[in-house]
Amino acid sequence: xxxxxxxxxxxxQPFEHAGSVVAPDxxxxxxxxxxxxxxxxxxxxxxxxPRDAIHGVEDWADEFDLKYRRVDGYSIKARxxxxxxxxxxxxx
Amino acid sequence: MNELLLGLAxxxxxIGWRDSEWTGIAPMxxxxxxxxxxxxxEIGHARAVYQLLTDDPDALAFDRAPGEYRCAPLVELRLxxxxxTIARRWLYEVxxxxxxxxxxxxxxxxxxxxxxxxxxxxxAEMWHERLRxxxxxxxxxxxxxxxxxxxVLPEQRAALAARAGLDEVEAVERGVHTDDFVxxxxxxxxxxxxxxxxxxx
Amino acid sequence: MGDEQAFLEHVQxxxxxxxxDWMPDDYRAKLVxxxxxxxxxxxxxxxxxxxxxxxxxxxxxxxxxxxxVQDEVGHAQLIYRVVEDLGKPREQCLADLVDGKAxxxxxxxxxxxxxxxxxxxxxxxxxxxxxxxxxxxxxxxxPYARIMKKICWEESFHILHGRDVxxxxxxxxPAQFELVQEALNRWWGPLMQFHGNPIPKEEDPMxxxxxxxxxxxxxxxxxxEGYVPQIRELGLEVPDPDLRRRExxxxxxxxxxxGELKHVVTGHGPRTEERLAFRxxxxxxxxxxxxxxLAA
Numbered sequence: 001x002x003x004x005x006x007x008x009x010x011x012x013q014p015f016e017h018a019g020s021v022v023a024p025d026x027x028x029x030x031x032x033x034x035x036x037x038x039x040x041x042x043x044x045x046x047x048x049x050p051r052d053a054i055h056g057v058e059d060w061a062d063e064f065d066l067k068y069r070r071v072d073g074y075s076i077k078a079r080x081x082x083x084x085x086x087x088x089x090x091x092x
Numbered sequence: 093m094n095e096l097l098l099g100l101a102x103x104x105x106x107i108g109w110r111d112s113e114w115t116g117i118a119p120m121x122x123x124x125x126x127x128x129x130x131x132x133x134e135i136g137h138a139r140a141v142y143q144l145l146t147d148d149p150d151a152l153a154f155d156r157a158p159g160e161y162r163c164a165p166l167v168e169l170r171l172x173x174x175x176x177t178i179a180r181r182w183l184y185e186v187x188x189x190x191x192x193x194x195x196x197x198x199x200x201x202x203x204x205x206x207x208x209x210x211x212x213x214x215x216a217e218m219w220h221e222r223l224r225x226x227x228x229x230x231x232x233x234x235x236x237x238x239x240x241x242x243x244v245l246p247e248q249r250a251a252l253a254a255r256a257g258l259d260e261v262e263a264v265e266r267g268v269h270t271d272d273f274v275x276x277x278x279x280x281x282x283x284x285x286x287x288x289x290x291x292x293x
Numbered sequence: 294m295g296d297e298q299a300f301l302e303h304v305q306x307x308x309x310x311x312x313x314d315w316m317p318d319d320y321r322a323k324l325v326x327x328x329x330x331x332x333x334x335x336x337x338x339x340x341x342x343x344x345x346x347x348x349x350x351x352x353x354x355x356x357x358x359x360x361x362v363q364d365e366v367g368h369a370q371l372i373y374r375v376v377e378d379l380g381k382p383r384e385q386c387l388a389d390l391v392d393g394k395a396x397x398x399x400x401x402x403x404x405x406x407x408x409x410x411x412x413x414x415x416x417x418x419x420x421x422x423x424x425x426x427x428x429x430x431x432x433x434x435x436p437y438a439r440i441m442k443k444i445c446w447e448e449s450f451h452i453l454h455g456r457d458v459x460x461x462x463x464x465x466x467p468a469q470f471e472l473v474q475e476a477l478n479r480w481w482g483p484l485m486q487f488h489g490n491p492i493p494k495e496e497d498p499m500x501x502x503x504x505x506x507x508x509x510x511x512x513x514x515x516x517x518e519g520y521v522p523q524i525r526e527l528g529l530e531v532p533d534p535d536l537r538r539r540e541x542x543x544x545x546x547x548x549x550x551x552g553e554l555k556h557v558v559t560g561h562g563p564r565t566e567e568r569l570a571f572r573x574x575x576x577x578x579x580x581x582x583x584x585x586x587l588a589a
Contacts, residue, residue, distance in 0.1 A: 021122050032122035035129050115362050116339030119579035121370035128363035139352045150351045174582050222586050283408045284350035292461050293350040
């Protein structure tokens with residue numbers, strides 16, 4: 001069985017995919033992943049997940065280009081410039 | 093106490109040397125990496141114990157005549173097949189736990205070693221579980237059992253037998269080296285002996 | 294299905310490829326062969342060094358060398374996993390290796406004779422390898438590029454260890470200095486052949502597909518530029534009277550023996566048969582373990 005290995009480099013950091021080991025069960029996977037991904041103190045924690053348990057997702061529909069809900073849907077440069085110019089021109 | 097410690101250190105040195113023989117040729121790559129860490133830990137333990145006995149651990153590790161080493165026959169044997177290697181690992185860990193925990197009260201270093209050995213024990217148990225039904229493994233255990241008894245003191249052997257689930261038999265005692273030891277020593281010291289004493293490496 | 298031209302433009306533009314992506318048959322085939330050769334090399338590289346683990350003259354050297362060789366086995370594990378995910382099982386890779394059907398790098402076909410070799414290999418052979426490996430960090434095939442990061446990180450300690458071994462010997466006895474010089478004399482030829490013949494990178498399919506991001510000659514020049522000064526500053530002599538650095542920074546050297554390189558990598562090196570046989574012996578001997586354990 002293939003076990004995917006996710007490692008956390010330091011406490012507080014995200015777990016990142018690091019590789020995989022081939023092992024008959026979780027016990028062997030743990031023993032082996034400990035050494036392959038931790039013998040130099042490079043990880044403080046590991047998650048081992050059978051490859052079959054991972055459900056991948058890779059494509060999204062974006063037919064209608066719904067930009068309003070993204071940062072790139074807003075272009076404020078032109079209006080901001082105009083607002084500043086107007087504010088500067090306002091009598092004191 | 094010093095005799096005991098020298099025996100412990102020599103055991104760890106030699107079993108570490110034997111275990112390191114598997115680097116690169118273990119049955120699977122993942123195990124190769126894990127097994128090599130065990131070998132390195134053992135050498136590390138030997139070095140730490142030698143440091144209690146001397147300022148120059150390398151001199152103690154390399155510069156004695158074969159007859160002066162105090163290792164148990166179990167660790168000296170050349171066992172380049174996996175069934176025997178794991179049988180030895182497993183038997184050694186069971187014996188070593190008894191020996192090390194007995195030293196822990198007087199020796200802080202023993203507690204430190206014991207904590208690292210926990211992983212070795214897990215590893216040995218894991219393999220023991222997987223191989224215990226294999227006839228060749230059972231045969232290897234039976235063959236090495238008298239040697240394993242020789243790792244611990246006579247008063248510790250009943251406990252060892254109980255933990256291993258085997259009947260106590262006559263032990264192969266420390267004090268007489270096996271035929272495998274001198275060739276091991278010769279290989280181990282050949283580079284070191286090629287330069288005058290005190291040469292740096 | 295995909296478009297080979299679009300794929301080519303994608304990788305040449307710095308685009309990456311994941312395991313499940315469509316890839317041209319030629320790309321896949323070359324990729325597998327290249328990565329498999331790397332895995333084989335890590336595995337075969339273990340054998341010359343392994344002998345010296347058992348002979349290391351101090352505890353520290355014993356530990357460092359064991360750890361170095363352990364890393365190489367670890368690299369083999371990472372690399373074969375990548376190959377397996379591309380469809381070729383590990384057992385098949387190992388079978389092809391021991392049957393002489395697959396290649397591994399030239400340097401691992403040569404004998405090691407002394408502790409001087411241990412230093413030269415850990416320092417200079419690993420240095421040559423790390424130059425190639427750093428270039429592979431940009432490999433178009435992402436899973437391989439990702440493992441190269443871990444491999445390069447681990448290799449950096451190998452070179453330090455190697456250099457330390459060399460330094461101890463060149464500042465030790467005259468006999469020890471001689472051991473290093475003698476080893477260097479034997480290893481220089483294979484080192485110069487290591488990066489391969491200077492095929493222009495535009496003609497190298499591995500570069501065209503951006504599997505490699507560097508041409509062979511570029512790698513060799515990097516090696517010379519980085520390491521010849523370091524070798525010479527120790528008082529060691531590089532055994533090539535024609536070696537010199539031009540005004541424009543390019544190193545000139547005696548033409549490496551490309552015939553020897555070809556002869557060696559096609560399985561006729563001085564230690565090829567012996568090492569393959571050694572590996573075959575243990576693979577066969579311990580098959581029962583894999584059957585007992587991996588048949589979950």
